[in-house]
Amino acid sequence: MKYWRKPLDIEHIKIPRGRIHILRERCKSCGFCVEYCPRNVLETSEEFNSKGYHPPRVKDENACANCGLCEMLCPEFAIYLDGGEAVPVP
Amino acid sequence: MSGDGVLTGEFFMMGDVACAEGAISAGCRFFAGYPITPATEIAERMAERMPRVGGTYIQMEDELASMIAVLGASWGGVRAMTATSGPGFSLMMENLGLGIMTETPCVLVNVQRGGPSTGLPTLVGQGDMMQARWGSHGPYEIIALAPSSPQELFDLTIRAFNLSEKYRTPVLVMTDAEVGHMTEKVVIPPPEELETCPRRKPTVPPHEYLPYKADDDLVPPMANAGEGYRFHVTGLTHDERGYPVTDAETQDKLITRLIEKIKKNKDDIIQLEGNGLEDAEVVVCSYGISARTALWPVELARREGIKVGTLRLITVWPFPEERIRELSREVKAFVVPEINFGQIALEVERCAAGQAEVILVPHAGGDVHDPKKVLEAIRRAAR
Amino acid sequence: MSGEQVAASSKQALINEVSADSHPMDYLLREDRLPHIWCPGCGIGVALTCFIKALQKSGLDLDKVSVVSGIGCTGRVAGYVKLDSFHTTHGRAIPFATGLKLANPELKVVVFSGDGDLIAIGGNHLIHAARRNVDMTVICVNNFNYGMTGGQVGPTTPVEAVTSTSPYGCFEHPFNLPYLATASGAVYVARWTALHVRRLEKSILEALQKRGFSFVEIISPCPTLYGRWNKQRTGLDQMHYYHDSGVIRHGIDPREADIELGGKIIEGVFVDIEKPTFLDFCREALANQGIRDQGIRE
Numbered sequence: 001m002k003y004w005r006k007p008l009d010i011e012h013i014k015i016p017r018g019r020i021h022i023l024r025e026r027c028k029s030c031g032f033c034v035e036y037c038p039r040n041v042l043e044t045s046e047e048f049n050s051k052g053y054h055p056p057r058v059k060d061e062n063a064c065a066n067c068g069l070c071e072m073l074c075p076e077f078a079i080y081l082d083g084g085e086a087v088p089v090p
Numbered sequence: 091m092s093g094d095g096v097l098t099g100e101f102f103m104m105g106d107v108a109c110a111e112g113a114i115s116a117g118c119r120f121f122a123g124y125p126i127t128p129a130t131e132i133a134e135r136m137a138e139r140m141p142r143v144g145g146t147y148i149q150m151e152d153e154l155a156s157m158i159a160v161l162g163a164s165w166g167g168v169r170a171m172t173a174t175s176g177p178g179f180s181l182m183m184e185n186l187g188l189g190i191m192t193e194t195p196c197v198l199v200n201v202q203r204g205g206p207s208t209g210l211p212t213l214v215g216q217g218d219m220m221q222a223r224w225g226s227h228g229p230y231e232i233i234a235l236a237p238s239s240p241q242e243l244f245d246l247t248i249r250a251f252n253l254s255e256k257y258r259t260p261v262l263v264m265t266d267a268e269v270g271h272m273t274e275k276v277v278i279p280p281p282e283e284l285e286t287c288p289r290r291k292p293t294v295p296p297h298e299y300l301p302y303k304a305d306d307d308l309v310p311p312m313a314n315a316g317e318g319y320r321f322h323v324t325g326l327t328h329d330e331r332g333y334p335v336t337d338a339e340t341q342d343k344l345i346t347r348l349i350e351k352i353k354k355n356k357d358d359i360i361q362l363e364g365n366g367l368e369d370a371e372v373v374v375c376s377y378g379i380s381a382r383t384a385l386w387p388v389e390l391a392r393r394e395g396i397k398v399g400t401l402r403l404i405t406v407w408p409f410p411e412e413r414i415r416e417l418s419r420e421v422k423a424f425v426v427p428e429i430n431f432g433q434i435a436l437e438v439e440r441c442a443a444g445q446a447e448v449i450l451v452p453h454a455g456g457d458v459h460d461p462k463k464v465l466e467a468i469r470r471a472a473r
Numbered sequence: 474m475s476g477e478q479v480a481a482s483s484k485q486a487l488i489n490e491v492s493a494d495s496h497p498m499d500y501l502l503r504e505d506r507l508p509h510i511w512c513p514g515c516g517i518g519v520a521l522t523c524f525i526k527a528l529q530k531s532g533l534d535l536d537k538v539s540v541v542s543g544i545g546c547t548g549r550v551a552g553y554v555k556l557d558s559f560h561t562t563h564g565r566a567i568p569f570a571t572g573l574k575l576a577n578p579e580l581k582v583v584v585f586s587g588d589g590d591l592i593a594i595g596g597n598h599l600i601h602a603a604r605r606n607v608d609m610t611v612i613c614v615n616n617f618n619y620g621m622t623g624g625q626v627g628p629t630t631p632v633e634a635v636t637s638t639s640p641y642g643c644f645e646h647p648f649n650l651p652y653l654a655t656a657s658g659a660v661y662v663a664r665w666t667a668l669h670v671r672r673l674e675k676s677i678l679e680a681l682q683k684r685g686f687s688f689v690e691i692i693s694p695c696p697t698l699y700g701r702w703n704k705q706r707t708g709l710d711q712m713h714y715y716h717d718s719g720v721i722r723h724g725i726d727p728r729e730a731d732i733e734l735g736g737k738i739i740e741g742v743f744v745d746i747e748k749p750t751f752l753d754f755c756r757e758a759l760a761n762q763g764i765r766d767q768g769i770r771e
Contacts, residue, residue, distance in 0.1 A: 021493040028513035030708045036668075053513070072526065072670040075518025075708075076508055077496045094764075120576055122568075141759050146575045148751075151601040155568035158561060162541075162572025165559065166580065170572065188562050315557040315573060316580045318536040322503070322552055324560035333506065334552060334560070 001090045014086035018066030020058050026078035027055035033070035033079055039063040042070065094142045096281055103276040105240040105269045106131035106173075109199055110139060111276070112247030113171050115284055118197070119145030120170040122159035124152055124178060127211040128267040129201040132173040153178035157185035161194045165323070167289075167314035169251055173199035175267075176209060179218055179225070186260055187226035188325045190348065193302070193310065195254035195289065197247065199263040201270040202378075204455030214267040215455035216378055216429035220436075222262050223407050229345055231352035233359055234262040234407040236377040240274045246404070252287035253359060257351060258309050264406060266429070268379040268458060289314075296320060301332040302344075308351040352408055361404040362413060366392075370399030372471040373417055374425045375438055377403040379458055384427050387464035396472045398425075406434065411441045418442035423471035427451035427459045447471065498525050501535070501555050509553055514700075514708020516667030516693030517547050520614050521554075523670055523691075524585070527677035538581045541570040543595060546620040546695075547587035564594030567602045570609050578608075578752055581681065588615040589627040592648055596628070603657035603686045605751040610680045610687045613650060616695035624698025631734040635702040651727035651743045654688040661687035662727065662744040666715035667694060669740060676742060685750050692738055703734065 007013070020041070027049060034042045034056050041064045045057035056079070058064075064081070071080045096115055103111070110132050113121070121136035123129075133149065140147040145168075150156040156172045163170035174182060179200045189196055204210025205217045218225075222234045233253055237243040243265055250261040292299045292311040301321040304310045313319035326334035327341045352359065367373065372391075374384050381402040391398045401417065403410065414437075418424070423446050426435035435450040442448055451467045453459055495504065502525075511517045528538065535556060542551035544563040551558035561569045570582045584591075591599055591613050602609065618636050619625040626639040629650065633642040654662045661683045665673040673691060680687035694700055694711035705711045715738060723741040730739040749757070 021496075023493050023496060026496075026508045028508070030514040032514075032519075032708065032712060035709055035712070051508075069670070072522055072674065073519060073668075074522065075511065075515060077498055077502065077518070077522065078508075080493070080496050080498075120572065122572060141755075141764050146755075148571070148575060150568060150571075151597055154565060155571075155598055155601070158565040159568045159572030159575075161561075162559075162569035162574075163576035164572075166573045166576025168576035170576070184562055185565060314577070315539045315559075316537045316577050320536070320555050320557055322558045322560070324552065325562055326560065333503070 010089055013089050015089060016066040016086050017084035018064040018081040019084045020061070020064060020070070021080050021082070022055055022057075023078045024049045024055040025051075026076045027053050028076055029053040029055070030075060032073040032075070036073055037070055038067060039065055096143060097278050098280045099278060101276050101278065102273060103240055104131060104271060104273045105243045105265065106201065106271065107135045108240040108244040108276045109173070109247050109263070109265070109270070110135035111278060112244035113197065113251065114139055114143055115278060115281065116169065116248040116251035117286060118169045118171050118251060119143065120160065120163035120168045121145070121172065122148050122150050122156045122163070122170070123172050124150055124156050124174065126175045126178045128203055128270050129173040129175050129199065131270070132199060132201070153181040154185060157182040157198065158188065160196045161185060161189050161192070164194045164196045165315050167316070169195070171197040171199065173201065175201050175203045176205045176215070176218055177207070179221065183225045187228060187230070189260040190226065190230045190232065191325050192323050193258040193312070193348070194260065195258055195312075196260045197250045197254055197263060198260055199247070199265065202264065202266040210456050212267065213456040214379060214429060214458065216266055216380060217433070217455060219264060219406060219428070219430065219433040222264050229349065231349045232262060232407050233257070233259060233352065233405070234264050236264050236403060236406045237269055238378055238381050238402065239269060240272055241276050243269055244276050244278065248284060252285060255287045255289050256309070257355065257359075258312060259352065262407075264378070266379050292319065300330045302328060303330040304347060304351075308347050308354060356408050359405060359408060360410050362410055363402040363404060364399065366399035367401065367417065370397050370420070371422045372396060372398040372425060372468055373401050373421050374398060374427065374464070374468065375401045375403065375414070375434075376427050377406050377434065380427045380429060383458040383461070384464055387461045387468060390461070390465050391468040394469075396468060398468055398472070403434070409437045409441070414438055414441035415443070418446040421446050423447035423449055425449050425451060425464065425467045425471050427453070427464050427467070429453045429455050429458070498522070501525050501528070503553055503555050506553060510549060511546060512697045514694055514696040515546070516616065516691070516708065517550065517614055519667040519670060520612065520673075520691045520693060521550055523674040524612065524677055525554075526674045527681060530678055531681050533581050533681065537579055538583065539573055541566045541573065541582060541584050543586040543590035544621070545587040545590045546616075547585065547614040548590060550585045564590055565598065566590065567595060567598040567611065571602055571607050574607060574609055575752070582609045583681070584609060584611045586613065587620070588613060588617065588629040588650075589619040592628045592650065592653070600653070600657040603654055603659040603688070606658060606660060606685045606748050608685055608750040608752065610683070610689070612677065612689050612691065614691045614693045615650065616693045616699055618695060618699040620695050620698055624695070624702065631732055634699070634734050636699060647732070649727065649731045650688075650690045651730045655727045655744050658686070658748070659688045659744060660685035660746050660748050661742070663688070663742040664690040664692065664730065664740050666692040666719050666738060666740060668712045668715040669719065672721075679742070679745070683745075685748055
């Protein structure tokens with residue numbers, strides 16, 4: 001990342017990362033998580049769960065910033081995050 | 091006249107007021123109601139007395155809200171009651187059904203008046219007796235008590251609370267405008283002398299508790315909201331966990347238990363007052379105010395030499411089928427005076443099964459029976 | 474390890490997704506009943522998620538939280554929360570909650586029900602409980618129709634919307650719920666859509682912490698019925714609509730928050746005032762007349 005001037009606290013700031021947990025059997029493919037993830041982490045997978053729905057899968061795991069929006073938007077209690085290892089600002 | 095705390099002593103009291111005091115003596119601390127003649131006095135008395143005994147009075151926006159607020163209060167752990175008359179009784183039916191289905195202890199007093207519809211607001215009727223039994227939709231059993239005097243209205247209100255807690259069901263007190271508005275001596279015993287039935291609480295920890303798993307007498311222990319049991323209660327057909335399971339098998343299990351819960355315990359619930367039945371040829375079977383007004387014609391008939399006995403139904407539902415069957419084998423006929431066109435008379439006829447004649451003395455409502463008419467019916471029965 | 478295995482295992486390591494069997498909110502849900510009955514794309518699950526998140530943040534004693542619902546799709550919420558919950562008769566959740574609260578004022582009573590249940594058959598109870606300022610939180614999920622019974626017209630259905638009992642379009646002007654609640658005397662009135670989850674959660678938290686009658690309306694997708702007949706066939710379509718037409722206006726006069734078919738949805742917190750509750754008033758009035766509170770449970 002290019003800086004005009006390096007922020008004084010750049011050593012301390014870490015970008016949060018999230019680990020995504022998907023309860024595939026609960027998913028009903030509403031698409032909310034895929035659509036509204038601000039970092040485009042998820043996409044609808046080709047696999048089926050036992051009810052015939054396509055659960056989401058992680059497309060780009062490095063992009064997840066642990067914002068929790070997918071967890072809140074999911075109507076099915078089928079996805080949640082926990083904090084991964086925060087990484088330094090590149 | 092009202093002071094703080096539960097009353098004790100001898101009073102000259104209106105039936106409605108005695109009903110309110112009976113509830114207070116029984117531990118009722120929540121009343122949700124709506125004004126309706128002739129039950130308004132119960133609400134008024136409760137409005138005055140509830141704060142003085144540490145309870146709550148709320149006048150709800152209609153009778154539907156009153157009935158279900160009473161259910162809510164019961165689940166909050168407080169003994170609760172409402173009072174109404176015919177038109178309000180009709181409105182309360184759906185939520186009465188909810189009370190029966192969810193097995194919520196509570197008391198509903200119906201001070202009957204002339205009907206149908208708006209009818210005779212200030213005058214007596216007894217036309218809601220079948221509605222008491224079948225007014226809500228679906229198959230169920232109900233307990234209904236019929237007092238004949240202000241003292242009995244006091245006593246039976248207490249009994250209603252006890253039965254409701256014992257059997258986890260709403261209990262109806264089917265009184266009428268005459269008894270409700272009659273003023274007589276009422277003796278209120280001190281609290282220590284009153285029989286109370288406490289709510290049966292769960293004996294297992296929350297994670298093992300099944301809200302609708304019944305004990306041997308078919309009554310499940312009841313946890314209140316806020317005690318940490320985290321139960322679910324629904325009006326849908328449910329299993330022992332309280333979760334809705336809407337299939338025929340669960341329906342059969344649940345409804346059979348709800349019905350057997352009352353039927354199996356009939357002997358404990360039913361109360362009758364018989365007089366002169368040992369050698370009777372005619373039995374005057376009645377309840378409420380009609381039982382009182384039948385006393386004079388019965389006396390006159392006895393003076394004429396007719397062997398007539400009386401059977402007063404203190405408990406109208408569950409109906410005392412066995413007693414009527416028994417009597418029908420021994421007597422010629424039943425005379426049933428009631429202020430309607432035949433409701434309990436139909437039950438008597440059903441149970442008599444042709445073994446004895448059943449003569450109804452109907453009355454459209456608005457007044458008590460003319461003693462001459464009842465006497466004529468007794469004479470006809472004796473022939 | 475072979476080359477393929479290395480590739481596979483590193484691919485696995487790269488995908489930061491873990492397959493799970495349970496969700497952190499399961500302890501507040503009757504997980505033996507999940508997945509729930511609501512349709513794919515239905516917003517009730519979102520409303521429930523926000524509610525649970527708000528409950529977790531509220532610090533309330535969960536043993537004392539009671540959820541009361543009526544009949545309908547939203548009414549099923551009571552059956553899924555692992556709290557003392559009551560699934561009562563149609564329209565009568567609010568008076569039941571009133572009785573429950575007055576019998577045990579320690580309880581935190583939440584009414585969680587739908588637009589048809591709370592506003593049509595339950596309308597009278599809503600306005601009276603708001604008038605009395607009974608201390609409870611009412612969460613009204615508004616999907617503009619009666620979902621459970623097949624998508625009939627309701628008191629919040631916008632003019633010209635098609636439903637199963639308004640096949641030629643709705644001829645009636647709908648209620649403006651924030652206006653209704655405000656006029657009736659609610660102390661906290663807010664409206665959010667199922668899309669604006671963070672603000673919704675915060676609003677529910679505020680409503681839970683508010684003393685008095687608080688009302689939160691949640692505009693929610695109903696893809697199977699209302700949405701399908703009104704050109705918004707999927708939950709996503711309706712979420713897009715909320716995204717495009719949702720406008721946040723805190724403190725605006727609720728009179729102006731009408732919703733027209735396909736029109737703007739004004740969201741925000743409309744009312745946030747202080748007023749004594751029913752019990753406050755009751756106790757004060759009795760105390761002024763020398764009637765000691767002899768033991769209404771604190």
